Amino acid sequence: MLVTGKNLYFDYCALIVMTLIILSILLKRMTRGRTNRYFLLLAVVVFFSVVYDICSIILDNRYGESTDLRYLTHMCYLIIRNLTAPLLAVYTICLTDTWHIIRRKGKLFLSALPLIAIIIAVLSTPFTHAIFYFDNHNVYTRGPLFFILYVSAIFYLFYIILYATAYIKNIGMQKYFAIVSIFPMQVVAMTVQYYYPNILIEMFLTSICALLVLFIVQRPEASIDLTTGFLKASTFNSDMKNVFANKKPVTIIFITTTNFDIIRDLLAYTGTSKLIKVLASRINKINMIVDTEADVYNYESGKFRVVFEEPDFDKVEIFAKELKKLFSSNIKASSLDITLRANVCIAKCPDDIKNFDSLVVFSNEFLKLDFHKEILTAQNLFKNSDYKILSKMEKILTDAIKNRSFEVYYQPIYSIKQKKFISAEALIRLNTEEFGFIRPDLFIPYAEESGLINSIGSIVLEDVCKFISSEDFKSLNLEYIEVNLSVIQCMNIDLVPLVSGLLNKYNVRPDQINLEVTETATAYSQQIIHKNISDLNAMGISFSLDDFGTGYSNMIRIAELPLSIIKIDKSMINTENNPDLEVILTQSIKMIKDMNLEIVVEGVETESLLGKFIGLGCEYIQGYFFSKPLPRKDFVKFIMESNEK
Numbered sequence: 001m002l003v004t005g006k007n008l009y010f011d012y013c014a015l016i017v018m019t020l021i022i023l024s025i026l027l028k029r030m031t032r033g034r035t036n037r038y039f040l041l042l043a044v045v046v047f048f049s050v051v052y053d054i055c056s057i058i059l060d061n062r063y064g065e066s067t068d069l070r071y072l073t074h075m076c077y078l079i080i081r082n083l084t085a086p087l088l089a090v091y092t093i094c095l096t097d098t099w100h101i102i103r104r105k106g107k108l109f110l111s112a113l114p115l116i117a118i119i120i121a122v123l124s125t126p127f128t129h130a131i132f133y134f135d136n137h138n139v140y141t142r143g144p145l146f147f148i149l150y151v152s153a154i155f156y157l158f159y160i161i162l163y164a165t166a167y168i169k170n171i172g173m174q175k176y177f178a179i180v181s182i183f184p185m186q187v188v189a190m191t192v193q194y195y196y197p198n199i200l201i202e203m204f205l206t207s208i209c210a211l212l213v214l215f216i217v218q219r220p221e222a223s224i225d226l227t228t229g230f231l232k233a234s235t236f237n238s239d240m241k242n243v244f245a246n247k248k249p250v251t252i253i254f255i256t257t258t259n260f261d262i263i264r265d266l267l268a269y270t271g272t273s274k275l276i277k278v279l280a281s282r283i284n285k286i287n288m289i290v291d292t293e294a295d296v297y298n299y300e301s302g303k304f305r306v307v308f309e310e311p312d313f314d315k316v317e318i319f320a321k322e323l324k325k326l327f328s329s330n331i332k333a334s335s336l337d338i339t340l341r342a343n344v345c346i347a348k349c350p351d352d353i354k355n356f357d358s359l360v361v362f363s364n365e366f367l368k369l370d371f372h373k374e375i376l377t378a379q380n381l382f383k384n385s386d387y388k389i390l391s392k393m394e395k396i397l398t399d400a401i402k403n404r405s406f407e408v409y410y411q412p413i414y415s416i417k418q419k420k421f422i423s424a425e426a427l428i429r430l431n432t433e434e435f436g437f438i439r440p441d442l443f444i445p446y447a448e449e450s451g452l453i454n455s456i457g458s459i460v461l462e463d464v465c466k467f468i469s470s471e472d473f474k475s476l477n478l479e480y481i482e483v484n485l486s487v488i489q490c491m492n493i494d495l496v497p498l499v500s501g502l503l504n505k506y507n508v509r510p511d512q513i514n515l516e517v518t519e520t521a522t523a524y525s526q527q528i529i530h531k532n533i534s535d536l537n538a539m540g541i542s543f544s545l546d547d548f549g550t551g552y553s554n555m556i557r558i559a560e561l562p563l564s565i566i567k568i569d570k571s572m573i574n575t576e577n578n579p580d581l582e583v584i585l586t587q588s589i590k591m592i593k594d595m596n597l598e599i600v601v602e603g604v605e606t607e608s609l610l611g612k613f614i615g616l617g618c619e620y621i622q623g624y625f626f627s628k629p630l631p632r633k634d635f636v637k638f639i640m641e642s643n644e645k
C-alpha cells in the first residue's frame with residue numbers, strides 16, 4: 001500500500017494535548033507511587049510517539065532524505081508507539097493494586113511476548129521489509145506483516161478489558177468505564193488510519209484517551225489531602241480493602257496522637273493546620289532519609305498511617321523509631337511549643353491483622369488508649385487481653401443484649417444522719433464465657449460510641465424497676481436506687497416515654513429512682529438533654545451529678561441542672577499529701593451545701609476517710625469501706641443484716 005502526502009494537523013494537536021498532560025502531572029506533583037509513575041511514563045511514551053510520528057512524516061515528505069535516517073525514525077516511532085498498549089496494561093494492573101499477584105504467578109513474561117515479537121519484527125524490517133520499506137520511488141510503504149502491530153495492540157487492549165473486569169471491585173465503576181472506553185476509541189482510530197493512511201488521527205485519539213484517564217482516573221484531589229500532600233483517610237480505607245481482598249502483604253505503621261483533641265481545642269483551625277503541616281514535612285523528611293517507597297496517609301485527627309509494600313523490615317523499624325522521636329519531641333508551630341503524645345505501632349497485614357474490620361477496630365478502638373513509652377507491635381498488643389475483648393466488643397455486646405446476660409449489682413449508700421443504708425447505686429456487670437467479667441470502663445465507652453448504650457441502659461433500668469417492685473426491696477425500706485444515665489441516653493428523644501413506661505409497667509414511684517448524670521451531659525449544650533432532664537424531673541424523678549471534681553466543674557452549668565445530690569468523685573477525696581487539694585475539697589463541700597444540695601462521697605475505703613467526711617458534714621457515703629457492689633441477692637442480705645443492727 002502506497003502512502004504519501006500525509007497532513008500533520010492532528011499530530012500537532014496531539015502534541016499540544018500531551019504537553020499539557022505532562023505539565024499538569026508535574027505541576028500537581030503526581031509522581032509518587034507506582035500508579036502515578038506509570039501514568040507519567042505512559043504520557044511520556046505517547047508524547048514521544050507523536051514526536052517520532054511527526055519527525056518521520058516530515059522526513060518522508062522531504063525529498064531526498066537518507067533512507068537510513070528514515071528507517072531509524074520510523075522504527076523508533078513504531079517501537080515506541082507499540083509500547084503504549086502494554087504500558088496501559090501495566091497501568092491498569094497498578095490501578096487494581098494487584099502487582100503482587102501478577103508477579104507471583106510469573107505470567108509477566110508470557111504477556112510480554114507479543115511486544116517482544118513486534119520489536120524483533122520492527123528491528124529486522126530494514127532487511128526483511130516485513131513491517132515497512134521504502135519502494136523504488138523511495139516512498140514509505142507498509143510491508144506484508146504490518147498488520148501484526150494491530151494484532152498486538154488489540155491483544156493488549158483485550159487484556160486490559162478482561163483484567164479491569166476481573167478486578168472491577170478494586171477500581172470502581174467510574175474508573176472502570178474510563179479505562180474500558182479506551183478500547184473502542186483505539187479501534188476507531190486504528191480502523192480509520194488503516195483504511196485512510198493520510199488521516200493521522202491515531203495519535204490524536206490516543207492523546208484524548210490520556211486526557212480521559214487524567215480527568216477521570218488520575219484525580220489527585222480525590223485521593224490526596226491538600227494540607228499535608230498525604231493520601232486521604234478515604235483512600236486509606238479503599239486501599240486497605242483492596243489489600244485484604246487481594247491478599248497483598250503490607251506493613252503499616254500507625255501513628256495515633258492521643259492528645260490531639262486537646263491540641264485542636266487549644267490551637268483552633270489555623271494553628272492545628274500549621275502543626276499538621278510541620279508534622280507532614282518532618283514525616284516526608286523521614287521518608288526521604290530512610291529511603292522507602294512508603295505511602296503516607298493523613299488519617300484525620302492527628303493520626304497518620306505509613307504503608308510499605310514488601311518492605312525491608314529494618315527500614316520499617318528505623319522509620320518507626322524516627323516517627324516515635326518526632327512525636328515525642330516538642331514541636332514548634334508558629335510561635336508555640338507543643339507537646340504531643342502518640343502511639344506508634346507496627347502491624348503486618350494479613351499476618352497480624354486479618355481483615356478490614358479488624359483493622360478498623362485495631363486503629364480506632366485500641367490505639368487511642370495510652371501506650372506511649374515504646375514502639376508497639378501488633379503482636380505484643382494482641383497479647384493484651386483488653387485488645388482481645390475490644391476487638392470482639394460489638395459481638396460481645398449484641399450477644400449480651402440479645403441474651404440479656406447483663407447483671408445489675410447494687411452498691412449500698414449509707415446515710416450518716418440516719419445511721420443506716422438508705423439507697424444504692426445500680427452498677428452493670430457483664431460476665432462472659434470467653435473473657436469472664438468485663439469491666440464497665442471497657443465496654444461502656446464502646447457502647448456509647450456504637451449507640452448500644454440505649455439498649456443496655458433500658459435493660460439496667462428495667463432490672464432496677466423489677467427489683468424495686470419486688471417484695472425483697474419493699475422489706476428493705478430503702479428510699480431509692482441510683483441509676484447511671486449516659487450522655488447518649490440523655491440525647492435520646494425516646495428517653496422520657498421509655499422511663500415513664502417502665503415506671504408504669506412495674507408500678508414504681510418516680511421518687512424511688514434517682515438518675516446520675518455527669519457534668520459533660522450539660523457541657524454539650526444540647527437542648528434535648530436539658531429537655532429530657534427537666535421533663536423527667538417534672539415527673540418526680542430526682543437527679544444526681546456524678547463524678548464531681550473530674551471534669552471542669554463549671555458551677556454555672558451545674559447550677560442550671562435540677563439536681564438534688566452531688567457525688568464527689570473518688571479521685572478527689574484522697575488529699576492527704578496535698579494541702580491545696582484539701583482546700584479545694586473542703587471549699588467545694590461548703591459551696592455545695594450552701595447551694596442546698598446533698599453530697600454523696602464515693603470511693604470511701606477507710607475508716608479515717610469516713611470520719612473525715614462525717615466531720616465535713618456530708619450526708620451520704622458510698623465505698624468499699626461499707627461494701628463493694630453486690631449481686632441483688634447478696635445486696636438484699638447485706639442490707640437486711642446491716643440495717644437491723
Ligand code: C2E
Nearest residue numbers: 427428440441444460484485486603604605622623624629
Ligand atoms: P461510676 O458511676 O463512678 O461508679 C462508681 C464506680 O466506683 C464503680 O465502678 C464502683 O464499683 C467503684 N467504686 C465504688 N466504691 C469504690 C471504692 O471504695 N474504691 C474504688 N476504687 N472504687 C469504688 P464500676 O462498677 O466498675 O463502674 C465503672 C463506671 O462504669 C461507673 O462509674 C459508670 O460510669 C459506668 N457504669 C456502670 N454501670 C453503668 C450503667 O448501668 N450505665 C452507665 N451508663 N454507666 C455505668
Ligand code: CA
Nearest residue numbers: 425484516546
Ligand atoms: Ca455513677
Ligand code: CA
Nearest residue numbers: 546547567602
Ligand atoms: Ca461516680
